[in-house]
Amino acid sequence: xxxxxxLMTYSSRFIDGxxxxxxxxxxxxxxxxxxxxxxxxxxxxxxxxxxAIAIIYIEIFRGTSLLVQLYWFYFVLPLFGFTxxxxxxxxxxxxxxxxxxxxxxxxxxxxxxxxxxxxxxxALNMSPAKRMQRIILPQALxxxxxxxxxxxxxxxxxxxxxxxxxxxxxxxxTRQVNNNTYLSAQAFGTALxxxxxxxxxxVTPIMRWLERVMARKIGRT
Amino acid sequence: MKHDKRHDLSxxxxxxxxxxxxxxxFQNVTKRYGSLTVLxxxxxxxAEGEMVTIIGPSGSGKTTVLRMLMTLETIDSGxxxxxxxxxxxxxxxxxxVRANAAHLRLIRSKIGMCFQHFNLFPxxxxxxxCIEGPMQVLGLSKQEAEERALELLDLVGMADKRDQHxxxxxGGQQQRVAIARALAMRPxxxxxxxxxxxxxxxxxxxxxxxxxxxxxxxxxxxLMVTHQIGFAREISDRICLFFDGKIExxxxxxxxxxxxxxxxxxxxxxxxxxxx
Numbered sequence: 360x361x362x363x364x365x366l367m368t369y370s371s372r373f374i375d376g377x378x379x380x381x382x383x384x385x386x387x388x389x390x391x392x393x394x395x396x397x398x399x400x401x402x403x404x405x406x407x408x409x410x411a412i413a414i415i416y417i418e419i420f421r422g423t424s425l426l427v428q429l430y431w432f433y434f435v436l437p438l439f440g441f442t443x444x445x446x447x448x449x450x451x452x453x454x455x456x457x458x459x460x461x462x463x464x465x466x467x468x469x470x471x472x473x474x475x476x477x478x479x480x481x482a483l484n485m486s487p488a489k490r491m492q493r494i495i496l497p498q499a500l501x502x503x504x505x506x507x508x509x510x511x512x513x514x515x516x517x518x519x520x521x522x523x524x525x526x527x528x529x530x531x532x533t534r535q536v537n538n539n540t541y542l543s544a545q546a547f548g549t550a551l552x553x554x555x556x557x558x559x560x561x562v563t564p565i566m567r568w569l570e571r572v573m574a575r576k577i578g579r580t
Numbered sequence: 581m582k583h584d585k586r587h588d589l590s591x592x593x594x595x596x597x598x599x600x601x602x603x604x605x606f607q608n609v610t611k612r613y614g615s616l617t618v619l620x621x622x623x624x625x626x627a628e629g630e631m632v633t634i635i636g637p638s639g640s641g642k643t644t645v646l647r648m649l650m651t652l653e654t655i656d657s658g659x660x661x662x663x664x665x666x667x668x669x670x671x672x673x674x675x676x677v678r679a680n681a682a683h684l685r686l687i688r689s690k691i692g693m694c695f696q697h698f699n700l701f702p703x704x705x706x707x708x709x710c711i712e713g714p715m716q717v718l719g720l721s722k723q724e725a726e727e728r729a730l731e732l733l734d735l736v737g738m739a740d741k742r743d744q745h746x747x748x749x750x751g752g753q754q755q756r757v758a759i760a761r762a763l764a765m766r767p768x769x770x771x772x773x774x775x776x777x778x779x780x781x782x783x784x785x786x787x788x789x790x791x792x793x794x795x796x797x798x799x800x801x802x803l804m805v806t807h808q809i810g811f812a813r814e815i816s817d818r819i820c821l822f823f824d825g826k827i828e829x830x831x832x833x834x835x836x837x838x839x840x841x842x843x844x845x846x847x848x849x850x851x852x853x854x855x856x
Contacts, residue, residue, distance in 0.1 A: 478652055479699035483713035483765060484688050493716060497703045577703040
């Protein structure tokens with residue numbers, strides 16, 4: 360079967376899968392941002408308990424395999440009475456896993472803001488929360504964007520694993536097509552190209568654009 | 581070294597009362613970094629409206645005096661009073677105890693500070709820097725805050741640069757915005773920590789001119805650390821020379837600069853004047 364015919368025949372499956380992958384990616388990215396921000400801030404907190412919780416989270420999710428985490432959330436948690444929709448398990452686990460990596464980026468970015476900025480905010484008598492929210496985080500955001508771009512690409516590629524808990528994402532549909540046709544080169548080749556296009560022509564340009572916007576906001580044009 | 585356990589706070593008054601309450605009082609204040617004693621039993625009063633300049637060799641503890649007053653550094657013993665109230669401590673059941681965050685915020689509101697490296701917020705314009713504190717801390721409306729900020733930016737000659745980000749401003753311009761930012765909080769005490777040290781020689785006068793104007797026009801109490809002896813002579817009511825965490829000698833500019841009593845003062849002054 361020529362490749363064009365192959366594409367025509369199975370395009371709807373690839374499109375369906377791609378949409379699910381994009382949904383998984385978008386939601387996982389959101390979870391990762393929230394988890395990274397919270398655990399990154401907690402890791403810098405004065406309270407030992409807060410720091411301990413953050414460290415436990417980071418160690419568990421960074422120190423173990425994403426696939427094992429997916430199986431835990433999907434197959435093991437129901438044994439303890441927590442049952443989640445597989446779609447939810449997918450983006451939640453991927454988001455929490457990469458959020459643990461993001462926590463270190465958040466901490467590094469906050470620490471990269473010069474001491475003088477904290478001191479100036481204190482001299483204006485700003486509360487700790489206001490100092491963080493108004494002065495430190497906006498500047499940390501500029502520092503975090505370049506490494507965060509890498510993490511976003513990792514998240515996109517990481518979502519391929521949700522196929523293994525039967526979320527009907529791009530990888531899942533591709534495997535189905537392969538099982539039906541045995542056209543492995545065409546099937547997996549198509550998936551390869553779609554993942555690459557999204558990483559290279561969607562995630563990267565958006566992150567670059569954000570970097571430019573933030574640089575302009577901070578007056579570094 | 582930990583907070584001195586033998587340190588008995590009962591010898592310190594709960595607040596300063598009477599006719600001549602100083603705006604700022606350091607009473608027996610000691611600051612240590614590990615085994616290094618930066619300030620050793622400092623006693624210093626600054627009267628309301630007084631301009632006191634602190635000079636001395638680097639490492640003599642002069643910047644630490646300002647940083648302790650701004651609560652950027654903790655103290656190891658002694659008490660600092662601002663406007664009659666203890667700053668580093670607070671009253672609890674009739675005794676002084678370490679100040680909590682709320683008490684620090686209350687007293688800190690009387691103090692403003694300008695830094696050697698300006699420390700303007702890079703993600704805000706000149707005007708944005710000046711309205712941030714009044715809006716976020718004092719709760720002024722945007723309009724009120726802007727009116728106040730523009731008046732002050734005008735005072736420091738920066739009103740036409742109100743919409744520029746700090747990265748577009750020269751050092752002298754940034755420092756003038758920083759002065760306006762601090763004044764916008766309406767402090768009673770202003771601290772200037774080597775505010776001209778990071779500036780190119782040709783723009784120093786922009787900043788010293790602004791500070792001179794403050795001395796003339798406002799009833800601000802000011803503490804300044806500087807290496808510019810000439811400027812200190814011109815505007816100070818009193819100059820304190822620090823050596824090894826202690827005031828070696830203090831007095832009016834004429835007394836201290838023209839007729840120093842102390843040998844180390846004489847040596848320091850001749851070295852500085854030679855460098856200038």
